[in-house]
Amino acid sequence: MNHLFQNYISSHSDLIQLTLFVTVFFICWNFENIYGVRFQYKKWKHGFVNAPFILTSFPCQLLLGIAFIKVVKWTASHQFGLLYRFHLEKRPFLIFMATFILLDLGEYVYHLLMHKFKILWQFHLVHHSDKIVDVSTTLREHPIETFIRLSFTLLWVFLSGAIFWTFALRQIIQVFTTVFAHTNYRLPEKIDSILGLVFITPNMHQVHHHYKQPYTDSNYGDVLSIWDRLFGTFNKLPAEDLKFGLDTHLDEKKNALFQNLIKMPFIKGK
Numbered sequence: 004m005n006h007l008f009q010n011y012i013s014s015h016s017d018l019i020q021l022t023l024f025v026t027v028f029f030i031c032w033n034f035e036n037i038y039g040v041r042f043q044y045k046k047w048k049h050g051f052v053n054a055p056f057i058l059t060s061f062p063c064q065l066l067l068g069i070a071f072i073k074v075v076k077w078t079a080s081h082q083f084g085l086l087y088r089f090h091l092e093k094r095p096f097l098i099f100m101a102t103f104i105l106l107d108l109g110e111y112v113y114h115l116l117m118h119k120f121k122i123l124w125q126f127h128l129v130h131h132s133d134k135i136v137d138v139s140t141t142l143r144e145h146p147i148e149t150f151i152r153l154s155f156t157l158l159w160v161f162l163s164g165a166i167f168w169t170f171a172l173r174q175i176i177q178v179f180t181t182v183f184a185h186t187n188y189r190l191p192e193k194i195d196s197i198l199g200l201v202f203i204t205p206n207m208h209q210v211h212h213h214y215k216q217p218y219t220d221s222n223y224g225d226v227l228s229i230w231d232r233l234f235g236t237f238n239k240l241p242a243e244d245l246k247f248g249l250d251t252h253l254d255e256k257k258n259a260l261f262q263n264l265i266k267m268p269f270i271k272g273k
Contacts, residue, residue: 017068019171020178027182031138035187044135053139055261059146067153074157075167084164092166102169103176103226109159110177110225113152115236118220123151125268131219132258132267134248136212137187145268180226184208189242203228210240214248 035046078084086105091098117127126148133140144152160170186205190198195206203224211222221238224231231237248258257263 019175023175024178024182027179028138028141031182031186035137038188046137049135049137049259050139052259052261052264053133053143056142056144056146059265060142060144060149063146063149063153067150067157070157071160071170072167074161075165075170078161078164079166082164084162086164086166098166099169099172102163102165103173105163106156106159106165106170106173107225107227108230109156109163111223111227111230111234113155113159114223114225116155117148117151118223126151128249128252129264129267131212131249132252132264133212134214134255134258135187136185136209136247138182138185140185140212141182143264145265147268177226199228201228202226206242207231207237209242209245209247210238212247213240213244214246214250219249 032050078087086098086101089101091101117123126145129145129148130140130143133143180203184203184205185208189195189206189209190204192206195204198204199207203222203226207222207224207228210218213219218238218240221236222228222231223236228237252258252267
């Protein structure tokens with residue numbers, strides 16, 4: 004049974020991720036229509052600003068998706084990578100948990116680096132320039148950042164020696180958490196205080212999208228919030244004090260045009 008599940012995940016990971024992304028995106032989009040509490044705005048107009056990033060990210064996703072398969076096959080045939088040192092291949096649950104935690108740490112490190120190095124931040128700021136954070140903000144990623152992000156993940160997978168089905172299953176889970184974290188919704192404080200001990204919640208990620216420091220440089224976690232707590236980058240801010248966007252890119256009209264977002268990394272802000 005385990006082998007059937009692992010083989011199915013490995014063989015259909017792209018289809019599962021795409022189907023899940025569309026489904027979760029659709030559910031969260033409509034959930035926002037009913038329960039969204041953060042702001043009143045022209046939702047479809049805002050969504051159409053971010054939607055073209057689907058097209059700019061696709062070629063890179065396709066190209067590096069092929070590279071992921073080749074890298075994972077090579078590490079498996081050569082028993083290369085940190086995870087192979089623990090000989091967990093015959094213990095599916097343990098190998099999945101180890102892979103999940105290691106890859107999630109990698110996402111935290113990647114996100115931290117995108118904020119700390121100016122040359123990287125110039126591309127990541129496109130995502131942060133959104134003055135309205137909702138599910139469509141998930142799509143808002145400059146194509147050069149897409150290439151950087153996938154290249155970093157590819158390197159991390161190579162060094163970790165992640166088995167393909169564990170990597171694919173982790174990516175499937177990440178689809179849900181990434182979309183949910185950007186949802187225009189706040190969890191009740193009691194639920195957030197419990198769930199947020201382990202996982203990144205919309206409440207936590209909204210602080211990350213606050214327009215001023217030090218809040219922009221906090222709550223870097225991808226799926227798990229433990230890294231922010233462990234490395235001292237966790238932060239909180241009352242909902243009434245939240246303001247999204249960047250204090251270096253305040254021109255709302257410029258930030259609402261796709262062609263300007265593509266050029267943004269190469270033009271000085273304000």
